Amino acid sequence: MAEEKKPAQAEKQKPERTEQKAPAEQKGGIVFTKAYPASVEEVIGRTGMRGEATQVRCKVLDGRDKNKILRRNVMGPVQKGDILMLRETEIEARPLNKTGRGGN
Numbered sequence: 001m002a003e004e005k006k007p008a009q010a011e012k013q014k015p016e017r018t019e020q021k022a023p024a025e026q027k028g029g030i031v032f033t034k035a036y037p038a039s040v041e042e043v044i045g046r047t048g049m050r051g052e053a054t055q056v057r058c059k060v061l062d063g064r065d066k067n068k069i070l071r072r073n074v075m076g077p078v079q080k081g082d083i084l085m086l087r088e089t090e091i092e093a094r095p096l097n098k099t100g101r102g103g104n
Contacts, residue, residue, distance in 0.1 A: 035085040036063035038070065040078060045096050047073055054078050055096055058086075065089040 038058040047055045053073045060068045061083075073093045074084065 033087055035087050036065075036089055037061045038072075038084045038086050038089070040080055040082045040084065041069065043078065043080060044071070047093075047096055055093060056084075058084055060086070060089050063089060071095065 038060045040056050040058050042057040044055040044057060047053050053075050055071060055073050056078060057069055057071055060066055060070065068089065070086075070089065071093045072084070072086070078084075
């Protein structure tokens with residue numbers, strides 16, 4: 001009989017463990033940075049060493065610089081009417097030079 005009571009007493013002495021796991025967001029989940037939507041108004045042309053980027057004029061739709069028109073370089077396929085998510089709306093891309101090799 002004494003052997004039967006020991007396991008029962010041992011169970012009573014142990015505090016009940018309630019494991020609370022952290023949600024996935026806190027434990028290495030994805031963290032997004034603030035971004036502002038901008039609508040592509042005009043596709044200006046190709047830029048970059050091999051023409052891999054496209055320069056566009058876009059209008060900021062939200063945020064501090066709402067309704068500001070910016071010139072930006074975009075990687076990947078883009079067309080008029082697309083929505084870009086801009087991390088910053090203060091820096092503008094340099095205008096494209098229509099000169100070829102040699103500069104003049």
